[in-house]
Amino acid sequence: MDSIKVFAPGTVANVACGFDVIGLALNAPGDEMILRRSSEPGIRITAIHGADLPLETSRNVAGVAVQALLQKYERPDIGIEIEIFKKIHPGSGIGSSAASSAGAVVGVNHLLGEPFTKKQLVRFAMEGERLACGSAHADNVAPAILGGFTLVRSYRPLDITTLHTPEELWVTVIHPQIEVKTSDAREILKQKILMTDAIRQWGNVGALVAGLYQNDYELIARSLEDVIVEPIRSILIPAFHELKLKCREAGALGGGISGSGPSVFMLSKGEENARKVAATMDSVYAPLGVDYKIYVSQINTEGVKVID
Template sequence: MENDCIKVFAPATVANVACGFDVIGLAMEAPGDEFIMRRSSKPGVTITKVHGANLSTDPAQNVCGVAIQALLQKLGNPDAGIELELFKNITPGSGIGSSAASSAGAVVGANHLLGEPFTRKQLVRFAMEGERLASGAAHADNVAPAILGGFTLVRSYKPLDITSLHTPGELWVTVIHPQIEVKTSDAREILKQKVLMTDAIRQWGNVGALVAGLYQENYELISRALEDVIVEPVRAILIPAFYELKVKCKEAGALGGGISGSGPSVFMLSKGEANARNVAEMMNTVYAPLGVDYKIHVSKINTEGVKISKV
């Protein structure tokens, strides 16, 4: 059949984006998980191999299988055969949407092979089931930008209401990933369950300003809005040299940034590639003496999301 074998690229993502805890995310151009996917005569989901990570090939224990199965159930065709091989290029527990990329790529690829029965926005709900398996919570702040591209906002979960936001053309992201693991479930456990009204008001103001700054392409407003007074102060202890990194990166030209997802990755937004690469150099300067292995990624904002090509 036509398109019976496809290649899928599913991007890393930055969730929370400082003030937007659990509601704002953005997609990166790289890194990303890759798949080879095809229709299969064998009913259900078959995961032939996982490269790059020690993950189960049992579809019930792998986010790809769980997400595709949710799609097939909604389609009313649970026995449709989908086969995939996963190349895991985003380290699990990295804070840049590892499980989200796998979940997002799996459902977009499966949807393509099945003739596009669902819109990209509808696919977010299925990918969220992969997130439920990975972290215990079906959150959308990573899978939404991975699938839709650009910046996304989760207005509500009940009902699920997701909207795409404008992406300024000169906005770049630099991410440092210290090679330590911070599990999302652990990072959630240390959060306070109640916040001060004064902190909440300040955070709401920053979320509104960030959205306004994106639409106005007002980089100074974006910079002022990249402040998290609720989650970051609690989670910063999990990341080596976090505050030094923030201060030095802003001195190097970053607009601002914060913890990517639940960490340990730290992101910085910049206007233009030159600033983004200066920030990468500063990240290297701060981290090189620490004795902690790390990776640095410099990327434009990916406005397309998951990409499909023929093999």
């Protein structure tokens, strides 16, 4: 195989209570990437469509992620060309850098005959995240590669598991067209938290996982509460509290900030409710004078996939 085209999904990280440990994959939006073997040694980003991002390998998340893979493969001399079609806006909070990193390592792994497992690929993709925001976190790249909901039990050592995804669970995402850099959003977080808040958050994480496995939508709804990060980051997002309240009134189970924002996600039981939530999001944001995009999607349980 000399070339391959892949779809790399957008992702929702944190999922309310699961800061840096829980994420989910979307069916839309997502990037597309073409990866080719080359007779010329080295990794080259040949073109990026849809975003103004660096072509230099060492400054591009896809390039850095593939470099990590080839070093582990012990063939850094292999020639790889990468062409990226960005459909996920950088700084959107729905895993733009993760999609590029994940799509690149999955595609190259296919070109090499799949010497690495999907879980091994997560570690390489994390190097792209390190470049993007200074932290090699996995809550975006893990669901992008593995699909569905994922949980990062530990970073040292890296221990990631896939969670059950209820069939009727849908997600609605609104992306206000403003940029919130992950590095900036991390800087405003508190470095110390109250024990009472930590206990409440742990309870929500455990209950969310239980709710997913039990297909208990009411338990999922009660668990979608973030008492640590959301109170601080929500000030960066226009009309956040009104949006969240009205989406719940429209039938959403609950939701919160997607990643570091500015996107906001809401989970719903069934497509009909998810589309009602989308209409509500539109009604809240239409008068604000802020451009935005809305996506309605089932949970993507496949992750990065090869396309024609």
